[in-house]
Amino acid sequence: MVMAKPRAEHGFLEKLVGSWDVTSEMSAGVPWVEDVRSLHGLWIVAEGNGDMPGDEGPATTMLTLGFDAAKGKYVGTWLGSMMDYLWVYEGDVEPDGKTLSLYTTGPSMSGEGMADYRERVTFLSDDHRTFTSAARQADGSWKQFMEAHYHRKS
Numbered sequence: 001m002v003m004a005k006p007r008a009e010h011g012f013l014e015k016l017v018g019s020w021d022v023t024s025e026m027s028a029g030v031p032w033v034e035d036v037r038s039l040h041g042l043w044i045v046a047e048g049n050g051d052m053p054g055d056e057g058p059a060t061t062m063l064t065l066g067f068d069a070a071k072g073k074y075v076g077t078w079l080g081s082m083m084d085y086l087w088v089y090e091g092d093v094e095p096d097g098k099t100l101s102l103y104t105t106g107p108s109m110s111g112e113g114m115a116d117y118r119e120r121v122t123f124l125s126d127d128h129r130t131f132t133s134a135a136r137q138a139d140g141s142w143k144q145f146m147e148a149h150y151h152r153k154s
Contacts, residue, residue, distance in 0.1 A: 006041035008073070009067040012093055013044045016122060018063075022048065034061075035152065044067055050147060052082060055107035065089070066098075074100060078119075079123070089119070098123045109135065118142050128150035 022032035032050030037043060050063035058081075065076035071090070078087040091102035099122040108115040116136040123129045129150045134142035 004042055007067060007069060009093070010041055012097075013065055013067070013074075014038060014041065014119070014131075016044050016046065019153045020129075020150040021153060022050070022148055022150050024146065025057070056082070074102065076102065089135065098127075 003079045004010045017123060018036060018039050020036070021032045022034055024032075030051045030053055032094045034046050034047055034048040036044050036046040043064060043066040046061075046063040046065075048063075050059060051057065061078065061080040063076065064077045067073075067075060073090045073092060076089040078089065079085075085107055087104050087106050089104050091100060092128035093100050099120055102119045102121075103115050103119050104119070107113075108143045118134045118136070120132045120134075121129060122132070131146075131150065132144055133146040134144040139142050
């Protein structure tokens with residue numbers, strides 16, 4: 001097996017490396033922290049930790065992202081201690097060079113069946129990024145239901 005080497009596409013992922021403070025409407029003022037590390041420039045592993053809103057207790061999330069050269073796509077997974085479903089992503093960096101759009105299928109928010117989702121990582125600056133989630137609607141459009149802000153710790 002030939003050792004993979006980082007490609008230009010991996011540069012987007014390297015910008016995620018660091019420690020981040022996370023805020024969102026869903027967290028209702030409860031602090032979250034995400035620590036992102038690189039696996040030799042090919043993959044990032046992001047571990048989030050905080051408390052669930054409504055005194056549901058502590059939670060941990062894990063995001064992995066890489067670039068699959070054979071597919072020509074970014075690939076990854078997301079899991080959280082608050083659910084038993086493994087989310088699997090595939091996507092691309094948008095032409096703006098600041099936004100990674102990831103697509104996945106998972107449990108519908110209605111609780112019945114599966115649905116299509118789009119998650120976006122958008123860099124507003126080197127030290128501020130957003131993560132948004134949207135669900136595909138019956139007409140094919142996307143309806144955003146979540147937005148989190150990540151600020152790099154100094």
